[in-house]
Amino acid sequence: AQTVTQSQPEMSVQEAETVTLSCTYDTSESDYYLFWYKQPPSRQMILVIRQEAYKQQNATENRFSVNFQKAAKSFSLKISDSQLGDAAMYFCAYEGGSNYKLTFGKGTLLTVNP
Amino acid sequence: GAVVSQHPSWVICKSGTSVKIECRSLDFQATTMFWYRQFPKQSLMLMATSNEGSKATYEQGVEKDKFLINHASLTLSTLTVTSAHPEDSSFYICSARLAGVFRADTQYFGPGTRLTVL
Numbered sequence: 001a002q003t004v005t006q007s008q009p010e011m012s013v014q015e016a017e018t019v020t021l022s023c024t025y026d027t028s029e030s031d032y033y034l035f036w037y038k039q040p041p042s043r044q045m046i047l048v049i050r051q052e053a054y055k056q057q058n059a060t061e062n063r064f065s066v067n068f069q070k071a072a073k074s075f076s077l078k079i080s081d082s083q084l085g086d087a088a089m090y091f092c093a094y095e096g097g098s099n100y101k102l103t104f105g106k107g108t109l110l111t112v113n114p
Numbered sequence: 115g116a117v118v119s120q121h122p123s124w125v126i127c128k129s130g131t132s133v134k135i136e137c138r139s140l141d142f143q144a145t146t147m148f149w150y151r152q153f154p155k156q157s158l159m160l161m162a163t164s165n166e167g168s169k170a171t172y173e174q175g176v177e178k179d180k181f182l183i184n185h186a187s188l189t190l191s192t193l194t195v196t197s198a199h200p201e202d203s204s205f206y207i208c209s210a211r212l213a214g215v216f217r218a219d220t221q222y223f224g225p226g227t228r229l230t231v232l
Contacts, residue, residue: 037223042225043152043205043207043225044223045158045209050220091157099171100221101163102160104157105157106156106157107157
């Protein structure tokens, strides 16, 4: 079974600084997708970024970028120029196989200090 | 685009009653929808996968007779919690899988429904 591990239960960053959230996963599949979702206090899950495993190029979305290391099964999220609105729980998620199920990590609670 | 709604956003009911939660994809068709449960300060736990026109597939340990799922159309799935008890109190989230349009192969989530059973 696939597993997703987020080893940092909590992280904090100063406003305008950069922070990296870690995620590792375990799978025997070669084709899969990886995601980072953000869950603010409203509890609405918001897609931050996605990465297709067959793509070597790391995905970027404005201030958000990933460092995808397929061989190491690592998928970290970098948030640049952190803003107060980035404060939230961040979940790393894996999707593989034909059933399209998402497997979530336990989450990292990010605090942004002014 | 890719908006998913849930109704109601919160509900309080008495023990023994049934509660229905609706999940709608507003601007796309979703052949597959998912239902999750989330306890405070925990991750999302997949309860079941709902495919339009067929029976839902439940995860191990989820009672299919307690959590009835119906996916009658490409834009609507419902979760009915039957004979609810206080231990069923939780935050229920649905998602819809968007394929072929906008950004393929991505799940988009509804805002969630907070269920409190007294």
